Amino acid sequence: MNSTIWLALGLVLVLEGLGPMMFPQAWRRMILAMTQLPDTRLRRFGGGIVVAGCVIYYILRSHAEG
Incomplete structure (x- = not known):
């Protein structure tokens, strides 16, 4: 890895x-x-964190290579 x-x-x-x-x-x-939060709200929150992490990774990765 x-x-x-x-x-x-x-x-x-x-x-x-x-x-x-x-x-x-x-x-x-x-x-x-x-x-106490419903499952759907937790899933949305988790999905948002995953998307934000992917965006940050993509931006930093593209700047590091460029």
Whole structure:
């Protein structure tokens, strides 16, 4: 696998870990609130994150190659 993918995954893990490490109570409230959302809304939210990630990856990849 490309090292860029591994670097990106590592950065995602660092950023994901900062929330519960720095703000555990707010993180817990957010997770509890998300469990109350309907599945369709969670799927839309997840799909939006995937699309945003793909767009960012495409833009950065095209600038790095160019």
